[in-house]
Every structure is written in C-alpha cells, then in structure tokens.
Amino acid sequence: MQTTSKTMLDTFISKAELVSARVSRVKTLEEAFAYTVALCDGKEMCPLLVSGCELNLSEPSMQLCREKIGKIIAAPGLDQEQSTALRTLCADKGMELIHSGLRRHLGGLDIGFTVCDLGIAETGTLVLNSSSEEVRLATMVSETHVAVLPVSKMRGTSYEAEPELLAFMGNTPSYLAFITGASRTADIERVLALGVHGPLELHILLWEDN
Amino acid sequence: MQDADTLKEYRKQCQEALDDDFLRQAMDAFAKAYRTNRVKAFAGMNEKELIAEIAAAKDVAISRLPELYEEFRFKAEQAGVHVHLARTAAEANEIICRIAKDHGCRKIVKSKSMTAEETLLNHRLEADGLEVTETDLGEWIIQLRHEGPSHMVMPAIHLSRYQVADLFTDVTRKKQDSDIEKLVKVARRELRAKYIEADMGISGANFAVVETGAIGIVTNEGNARLVTTLPRVHVALCGVDKLTPTLHDALRIIKALPRNATGQAITSYVTWITGANACATGPEGKKEYHIVFLDNGRMALAQDPDFRQILRCVRCGACANVCPVYRLVGGHRMGHIYIGAIGLLLTYFFHGRDKAKNLVQNCINCGACKEVCAAGIDLPRLIKQVHARIQNEEGHPLPSVLLGKVMSNRKLFHTLLKTAKWGQKPVKEGTTGYLRHLPMIFVREQNFRALPVVADKAFRDEWPAIRPRVDKPRFRVALFSGCVQDFVYPEQMKAGVKVMEGHGVAMDYPMGQSCCGLPLVMMGESKAARDVAEQNVKAMDAAQCDYIITLCASCASHLKHAYPKMLEDDPRLAEAAKVFSAKVIDFSSFVSDVLGLDKNDFSQHGGQGKIAYHSPCHLCRGLGVTEAPRQLLRQAGLDYVVSAEEDVCCGFGGTFSMKFPEESRELLNKKLDNVAASGAGELVTDCPGCVMQLRGGAEVRQDGLRVRHIAEALAERKK
Known part of the structure; x- marks a missing residue:
C-alpha cells in the first residue's frame, strides 16, 4: 500500500511539474499557511510575477489596476479556526485575509488559497469543488494559486476518481473544476505563455494528512 | 472563411496563401512540432484502443440523440437550467438574442465556441446592438481583425506577433511591444475589464453529460470559468452531438482530446457545471442559466448509416494538424468555418453544397487525417463520397463523365x-x-x-x-x-x-x-x-x-x-x-x-x-x-x-x-x-x-x- 501510494505521488508530482506547477510537501495545514504567507511576503521584495499592470494599458484597464492597495490573500472555504490561524499570520506581515466579497477585488489578488477535494495522479490534476462563487473567483483572479491537496485524496486516474466526481456533480447545483497547472495560452505564434486569464503560478502543497 | 464561387477563384485564393511567407513558415514549424508532441503525449498508452473505444461510445450516443436530449433536459431542468433546442443556426441565434433581451443584457463576454462560429452568433448579437467580446486570446484577436478562425484550437495561428502588437496598439491606443509574454498580459488586463462589465456570458460545451445534467468545458486559458462565473446570465451553446450518456464517456474523450489537439496530457482547466450555481449578482443569488442545443442538420445526419460517423468528431483539430494541404494553404483556405478534413465534411452538412463544392476537391487523399482522428472517422473516404454526392446533385463536369465512361x-x-x-x-x-x-x-x-x-x-x-x-x-x-x-x-x-x-x-x-x-x-x-x-x-x-x-x-x-x-x-x-x-x-x-x-x-x-x-x-x-x-x-x-x-x-x-x-x-x-x-x-x-x-x-x-x-x-x- 505504502509503495503504491508513493508511486502515485511521484507520478502526480512529475506530471504537475511538467506543466510548471511548483509542488512542495507539508505536514500540517499550519505549515501550508506559513508557506502561503511567506510566499506572499516575498512577492513585493522580489516581484517575480507581473500581471500586466506595468504595461501600456488602455485607460479603463489601467484604472482597474489602481484599485488594488496592499497585499491580499483570499481563502474562502476555511473554517473559523483555520481562518483565525491564517489571519494571525497575515496580520503579522500587514496582509489582509479575505474569505468573501471577492467581487470587490476583480482587479486582482495576490494569492488564492484553497484546500482541494481530489487529486488525479496520471495528469497531475487537482479537483476542486467550486460551487461557491468565492472559491471560483479566488482561484481565477489571484496571481498565484496555492492549492493544498491532502495526500489521502490522491487517486490514480480519472476513472478511479469517477464515483467521487459523480457524487460532487450529483449534489446540485455544482461547479467542479479540474485544474492542471497555471492558466496558459499558445495563441500567439504557438509560444507558451502562462497566466492569460487566471493564476500566473500554481503552487501545490501535498499535505501528508495520513 | 472559404466561400469562393468557382474552382478557379478558389485556386487563386490558395495561391495567395502559398505566397504568404509567414503563413508557410508558421504552418511548417507547427506541422513538424505537432508530430513530435503528439507521439510524446501518447507514449505508453494504447492509442488505437482508446480511439476505438471513443468511436464505439460515440456511435451508441449518436444512435440515441433524441432520447438523450430529453433525458438531459429533464435532469438539467430539475437543477434549475432552462434548456432549449434550436433546429437551425438562425433559430439558435434568435433564442440567445431573446434571452439577452428578456434579461436586459447589454454586454456579453464569450468563451470559445466553434458552434457559435457555425451559427455566426456574433453577427446576430451585434445586429441587435449588443456588445460582444471574445475572451479566448486567439478568438479575441481574430474578432478584432474581423476574421474567422484559421484553426479550431488555435484560431489565430496565421498571425505573427507583430500583427498582434499592431492590433493591440489600436485597441489600447498605446504603443505595444511585440514581446509575446507582454502581449498576453495586455490581453489579460484588457479582457479583465470586459468580464467585470458583462451581464451575460456565452460559452460552448465539449460535453453534455446525460446522467448528471452537467456540461463539461475544456480550456487552457481559464476564460470559460470567468465567463460562466462573473455575468449574471450564462448561455451555453452546444451541438446535440455533444450529448453523451455518462461521465465516463467524457473522461474517456478527455484522455484523447488534449493529447491529439496540442500534445497535452490534459488542458489546464476542465470545468463541470451542473445546474444554476451561486451568482452574487443573479436573481436570488443564482445564475440565470440556459443551455441551447443546436441541431442544424445533426439529427438528420445521425440517421445516415454511413455519414453519421462524422458526428463522432470531438473537435480536436488533429486532422488539420497533419494535413499536408492545410500546411500549405492554412485554415482560411481549408475550411468555411470548421477547418481541416472534418471541416470539408461539416461544411457540406452545416453550410451547404455551395460552400463545400470547391473545398471537398482540395483533399489529396493521403490518409494522414484518418491516422490521427481521435474518433476513428474515415475522413478521406467520406470526403470523396461528399464530392460524389455534390456531383450527383449538381451534375457531373464533362471531363469527369468522360473519364468515368472510358x-x-x-x-x-x-x-x-x-x-x-x-x-x-x-x-x-x-x-x-x-x-x-x-x-x-x-x-x-x-x-x-x-x-x-x-x-x-x-x-x-x-x-x-x-x-x-x-x-x-x-x-x-x-x-x-x-x-x-x-x-x-x-x-x-x-x-x-x-x-x-x-x-x-x-x-x-x-x-x-x-x-x-x-x-x-x-x-x-x-x-x-x-x-x-x-x-x-x-x-x-x-x-x-x-x-x-x-x-x-x-x-x-x-x-x-x-x-x-x-x-x-x-x-x-x-x-x-x-x-x-x-x-x-x-x-x-x-x-x-x-x-x-x-x-x-x-x-x-x-x-x-x-x-x-x-x-x-x-x-x-x-x-x-x-x-x-x-x-x-x-x-x-x-x-x-x-x-x-x-x-x-x-x-x-x-x-x-x-x-x-x-x-x-x-x-x-x-x-x-x-x-x-x-x-x-x-x-x-x-x-x-x-x-x-x-x-x-x-x-x-x-x-x-x-x-x-x-x-x-x-x-x-x-x-
């Protein structure tokens, strides 16, 4: 059992990394919070990601860029206790943590933080129940998506995940997302570019929950 | 979009494409890269078996379209979806315009849909005074240029970064660099503003899963997620051929579609929407959600014992990717709206003989398309059959008759x-x-x-x-x-x-x-x-x-x-x-x-x-x-x-x-x-x-x- 799941994890990691996801391991959810806050904290000092606001934009689009002040992490879907733990870490660094009202931040967020429902090893895919509009937005308008995947939720193939996928879809209304790597396009001269609409980076934290 | 009247005119247009150096170079590079990427993507898999399974499952679905539609409708309506069936392209456009009107929509964002290209939906919406913005990068580019797609998956493959930079300079009224990464970011910011303003989102659908009443959308950019999330109204336009009994059918196709299309194991996003989901700006916090199924000849095609296999198509575009003629002349010459080998066939069935009569002759019968088709469609044979059918309908040209007689x-x-x-x-x-x-x-x-x-x-x-x-x-x-x-x-x-x-x-x-x-x-x-x-x-x-x-x-x-x-x-x-x-x-x-x-x-x-x-x-x-x-x-x-x-x-x-x-x-x-x-x-x-x-x-x-x-x-x- 141990070896099977190790192979599965290795497959997942290699497939996810193939599509530019950054995969790390964490032992606890607190560790995932710390990772996220550190990542967000590092962003300004070393602005790796540029989402377009530095470029020559039309006036209305430029206006949208000006709306964002300070660093924001969106983590809808956390329970009270988890929220409090993450908020304390954010506060130490002067960051804002939000879990709702994401429509007020459509210009952009720094990080969207989610805990995923399933993983599919064969393609390095995350399955995220996105029935909550806030979850959908957090994983779309943020520059970076940090996704925690409990190792116990790893499945080998999409077929193996099928009964669980059907269960999610049966609980209507349902909005279920398969996410594999960051948002990408090759529409100009077939040159790959990340972050055309959604996150420019995807960080996956494998949470060794078992 | 190919619509030459005569074969002579069509040949002239093909010659113009042959003289386009950028196009030739882009197509060549693509054709070579694609072959390698596809082989890599299918490595270690039993590709032929997968294709045979897809074909078999599609055939079962095609034989039951009317009842699948009814079952899907029942399931989806239970989850708060309004389901429509349009017999023709015009009827589909009419339904969508009416939905926009009924809900007071003014601005529309769209994610990629070949079906909407088929019905020329944008023209109809704009004629009603609606503002429509395509959000798939390639589609947005060709929309701004008032062109049709030149590839089903990469609609702007015929354009260079310099042409895109000029275009974006016009749109933003600011000088744009030709650096591709920067151009993509400009699109990101410009389109973000469009999503926010929009009150209606239109998407396509790769699957309509009957057992769940869900639609599945396969994208790389993630634009379909924003299109189906932000505006208060969502309309999905979907050919009836996308109806499939089970989720398993869809998962099976997903194993082949992205691999065949772009050499990816899976696209960045696959989105499954079942029922009217939460939407903060919608009535009672719910999305106003409609699915418009398009027939436009599909139901009749499903009755044809030989040609029905055309409906197996999953729109991966691979038949164009490997076609030596497509590689020479590009998509604007190798299709009316649908491109490549499948495009030649669909043009006849969806857009009529006139649009297809020249196109179907431009197949060299090399069989490269059949070899890679994700649904095992016998494309070259069917193209010749359509050619023969057109001649039977229109009368055979004299040299052809003589050759036959002799x-x-x-x-x-x-x-x-x-x-x-x-x-x-x-x-x-x-x-x-x-x-x-x-x-x-x-x-x-x-x-x-x-x-x-x-x-x-x-x-x-x-x-x-x-x-x-x-x-x-x-x-x-x-x-x-x-x-x-x-x-x-x-x-x-x-x-x-x-x-x-x-x-x-x-x-x-x-x-x-x-x-x-x-x-x-x-x-x-x-x-x-x-x-x-x-x-x-x-x-x-x-x-x-x-x-x-x-x-x-x-x-x-x-x-x-x-x-x-x-x-x-x-x-x-x-x-x-x-x-x-x-x-x-x-x-x-x-x-x-x-x-x-x-x-x-x-x-x-x-x-x-x-x-x-x-x-x-x-x-x-x-x-x-x-x-x-x-x-x-x-x-x-x-x-x-x-x-x-x-x-x-x-x-x-x-x-x-x-x-x-x-x-x-x-x-x-x-x-x-x-x-x-x-x-x-x-x-x-x-x-x-x-x-x-x-x-x-x-x-x-x-x-x-x-x-x-x-x-x-x-x-x-x-x-």
Whole structure:
C-alpha cells in the first residue's frame, strides 16, 4: 500500500511539474499557511510575477489596476479556526485575509488559497469543488494559486476518481473544476505563455494528512 | 472563411496563401512540432484502443440523440437550467438574442465556441446592438481583425506577433511591444475589464453529460470559468452531438482530446457545471442559466448509416494538424468555418453544397487525417463520397463523365492508351521517356514536373513471353499491375517479376483486369468506380490464388479497403470482394514477409551510394506497411539513409495534381528538398504514381536524382 501510494505521488508530482506547477510537501495545514504567507511576503521584495499592470494599458484597464492597495490573500472555504490561524499570520506581515466579497477585488489578488477535494495522479490534476462563487473567483483572479491537496485524496486516474466526481456533480447545483497547472495560452505564434486569464503560478502543497 | 464561387477563384485564393511567407513558415514549424508532441503525449498508452473505444461510445450516443436530449433536459431542468433546442443556426441565434433581451443584457463576454462560429452568433448579437467580446486570446484577436478562425484550437495561428502588437496598439491606443509574454498580459488586463462589465456570458460545451445534467468545458486559458462565473446570465451553446450518456464517456474523450489537439496530457482547466450555481449578482443569488442545443442538420445526419460517423468528431483539430494541404494553404483556405478534413465534411452538412463544392476537391487523399482522428472517422473516404454526392446533385463536369465512361469500359480505355503511344510521337523527347512539351490539354501549370510517355509495349503484351515457369509452386499469385505500370512503367512490373522469380511463386496476370478505380473515386465518379471494382474482382478470381500482388501502393490500398465497402450491398459480390480483399498484398510485404528474401538473395557489394526512401501514403497509412520496404533495402546491401518526413505525401494524389498543380508542386519540392538534404543520389518508393511525380520533378529541377520503384533497385541486386 505504502509503495503504491508513493508511486502515485511521484507520478502526480512529475506530471504537475511538467506543466510548471511548483509542488512542495507539508505536514500540517499550519505549515501550508506559513508557506502561503511567506510566499506572499516575498512577492513585493522580489516581484517575480507581473500581471500586466506595468504595461501600456488602455485607460479603463489601467484604472482597474489602481484599485488594488496592499497585499491580499483570499481563502474562502476555511473554517473559523483555520481562518483565525491564517489571519494571525497575515496580520503579522500587514496582509489582509479575505474569505468573501471577492467581487470587490476583480482587479486582482495576490494569492488564492484553497484546500482541494481530489487529486488525479496520471495528469497531475487537482479537483476542486467550486460551487461557491468565492472559491471560483479566488482561484481565477489571484496571481498565484496555492492549492493544498491532502495526500489521502490522491487517486490514480480519472476513472478511479469517477464515483467521487459523480457524487460532487450529483449534489446540485455544482461547479467542479479540474485544474492542471497555471492558466496558459499558445495563441500567439504557438509560444507558451502562462497566466492569460487566471493564476500566473500554481503552487501545490501535498499535505501528508495520513 | 472559404466561400469562393468557382474552382478557379478558389485556386487563386490558395495561391495567395502559398505566397504568404509567414503563413508557410508558421504552418511548417507547427506541422513538424505537432508530430513530435503528439507521439510524446501518447507514449505508453494504447492509442488505437482508446480511439476505438471513443468511436464505439460515440456511435451508441449518436444512435440515441433524441432520447438523450430529453433525458438531459429533464435532469438539467430539475437543477434549475432552462434548456432549449434550436433546429437551425438562425433559430439558435434568435433564442440567445431573446434571452439577452428578456434579461436586459447589454454586454456579453464569450468563451470559445466553434458552434457559435457555425451559427455566426456574433453577427446576430451585434445586429441587435449588443456588445460582444471574445475572451479566448486567439478568438479575441481574430474578432478584432474581423476574421474567422484559421484553426479550431488555435484560431489565430496565421498571425505573427507583430500583427498582434499592431492590433493591440489600436485597441489600447498605446504603443505595444511585440514581446509575446507582454502581449498576453495586455490581453489579460484588457479582457479583465470586459468580464467585470458583462451581464451575460456565452460559452460552448465539449460535453453534455446525460446522467448528471452537467456540461463539461475544456480550456487552457481559464476564460470559460470567468465567463460562466462573473455575468449574471450564462448561455451555453452546444451541438446535440455533444450529448453523451455518462461521465465516463467524457473522461474517456478527455484522455484523447488534449493529447491529439496540442500534445497535452490534459488542458489546464476542465470545468463541470451542473445546474444554476451561486451568482452574487443573479436573481436570488443564482445564475440565470440556459443551455441551447443546436441541431442544424445533426439529427438528420445521425440517421445516415454511413455519414453519421462524422458526428463522432470531438473537435480536436488533429486532422488539420497533419494535413499536408492545410500546411500549405492554412485554415482560411481549408475550411468555411470548421477547418481541416472534418471541416470539408461539416461544411457540406452545416453550410451547404455551395460552400463545400470547391473545398471537398482540395483533399489529396493521403490518409494522414484518418491516422490521427481521435474518433476513428474515415475522413478521406467520406470526403470523396461528399464530392460524389455534390456531383450527383449538381451534375457531373464533362471531363469527369468522360473519364468515368472510358474507364469503366476496359477495352476502350486500353485501346485509347495504346493509341496514345502514336499520338505522343510529335511531343516525345528522343529516348528520355518524357514528353518534350506538354500536349495542349495540359496547361502550363503542369510544367513543374516532366510527364512520362506511354511505353512502346504494355506489360500485358509482354507477359506471355516473360512469364516464368514454375514446377512445384509454393505460392500461386495473381499480379495486379494498375494502369500506370501496365502502360507507362512496365519495367517496374518486370523488375518485380524478376525479384520473385526462383522462389517458387507461380504468377498469373489475369488479362481482364483494368484500372483499380481510384482515379474515378478522386473525380467523384462513384458509379464508374464501382463498375471497375466489379470487373476486377471477377477478373482476378481470388479463389484461384493465395495472394493478389500489386506494386502500386494506391491500387493495393484501394483494392483492399475500398472494394469490400463498395460492393457490400451487392449480394452477388459482397463475399467475393471480401475474399479478394483479404488476399491483396503489396509487393514489398510479399517479398520481405512472405518470401522472406534476405541478404543471401542479394549481392552485398558495389552499392551505388546513399539511397533514400519515400513512404507512399497508401502504403504506410493505407496498408500500415512501414518496415518491409526499408528492411528490403538493407537486405539488398543498399545504403539506405533516412530523410526528413518520409511519410508525408509527395503531392501526386492522382488527379489532385492535375486539379491543384500549385499545391502539388509545393509538396513535390518539399519532398525533393528533404531528399537532397539527406545526401542521397537515388530515391526509391513503392508506388508508380509517386515515381511519376518524383522522377518528373527531379527531371525538371535537374537534381541529378535517380528515382525508381523499389522493385527495380532490388532486381538489379538480385543474385
């Protein structure tokens, strides 16, 4: 059992990394919070990601860029206790943590933080129940998506995940997302570019929950 | 978008595409990269089995579309979805406009939908004063340029970064850099503003899953997620052919679709929407959600026993990715709205005969599309069928009728060929074997290759004298020469006979055989094609032999695969055609695999330098034969060198090269360039049609390249 799941994890990691996801391991959810806050904290000092606001934009689009002040992490879907733990870490660094009202931040967020429902090893895919509009937005308008995947939720193939996928879809209304790597396009001269609409980076934290 | 009135005008437009250097370079780079990426993507998987499973599951769904629709509707309505069925494209557009009006929508964001391209939805919405913005980057680019897509998956593949930078400079009124990464970010920011303003989102759907009432959308950019999330109204436009009974069906297609489309194991996003989801700005916090199913001829197509397989298409675009003609002329010339091989077919069924009549002729029948189709659609055969149908509807052009009449009468046809021998005298160039100048019926455009003369003595007339006597035969075989080797290149047949001689092969050459009929299929003369098939099945009398051997790859593949299909409805012939088909084998496979000729049979000394191989379309894809000829070259002590793209069409395609000489010439030159780059001084192949094209081209180019049939090279080295 141990070896099977190790192979599965290795497959997942290699497939996810193939599509530019950054995969790390964490032992606890607190560790995932710390990772996220550190990542967000590092962003300004070393602005790796540029989402377009530095470029020559039309006036209305430029206006949208000006709306964002300070660093924001969106983590809808956390329970009270988890929220409090993450908020304390954010506060130490002067960051804002939000879990709702994401429509007020459509210009952009720094990080969207989610805990995923399933993983599919064969393609390095995350399955995220996105029935909550806030979850959908957090994983779309943020520059970076940090996704925690409990190792116990790893499945080998999409077929193996099928009964669980059907269960999610049966609980209507349902909005279920398969996410594999960051948002990408090759529409100009077939040159790959990340972050055309959604996150420019995807960080996956494998949470060794078992 | 291809809508030329006449074939002449269409050819002119194709020529313009051929003259577009950027397009040619972009298409070439894409074609090469795609092949490698696709192989990598399917590595370690049983690709053929997956495709067969997809085809089977799709066929089941296609046979039940009306009931699947009803079941889906019931399921989706329970989850708060409004479901519509539009009989025509206009009706679909009308429904969507009405939804916009009923809900007071002004601004629309769209994610990519080929179905919306099919219905020309944007035009209709804009006519109603609605502002529509495409959010898929490629679609946005072509929308801004007022163009249609040139590829189903990469709609702006025909454009350069500089053209996009100019376009974005106009849109933002600020100077834009041509750096692609920056251009993508500009689009990100500009489009983000559009999502926020929009009150209606329109998406397509890759699947409508009946057991759950969900739609599935496959995207890389993630734009469909924003389109289906931010605006308060969502309309999904979906062909009824996307209905599929189970989630498993959809998951299965997802294993092939992205791999086949772009060489990805899966796209960045697959989105499953079931029911009216939460939406903060919607009525009572819910999305106003509509699904519009489009029929537009699909339900009727599903009733057609042969053409129904077209509805298996999953819109991956692979048939364009591998098409040598698409590679030359690009998507705007290789489709009306839908592009590539499937586009030629869908144009006829969705957009009518007028839009399809020129397009369907621009298929060289190389079979590259069929080889990669994610749903196993027999694209080349169906394209020829549509061509024949159009001719039946519109009347057959005179040359086509004449060809049909002549060829289905073997004696007349052969007499004409023999008479040609005298007729060509004034234009024959000494003893070179080429026509000095082309007779009047050939226009100047055919000058890119020298054309051969008809031989002094046909193979059939030589046969009685050269027929080897065999006492105790191991095999009884019947030789099928096809017209080219019978009347133009009898020496290839003689070489073949020489190679097989002395190995216990009792050969017969049935005199009643005629043209295989493939040229008739290419001309859309299906009745005459069927008639010659019948003649040949009777003449060859398969029951009397172990194998039917042909040295022509095109004949071989046509005899083997098309005959049983053409004669299946005739109770007198169906069985005979099957027996016949089972015995057809190509020369190289027979010599290598059945006779097992090896090093001991050939001299191993005195090879004459490097030799390249052209893999005929109808051999490598038509019959799946790839190793036998290469193996033979090595066994015969020849210095076989691999050249680039050996299995890409030489541009002959029989009557195709007469109809589209400009494209034929380009394919030929590309092939000869690849051979030249390999350093080979000789090129061999398994098909007299390819020899005619390649030898004629090398002659005009004065490459000094010798082109022969593989049998000739082997016969020379036989011990």
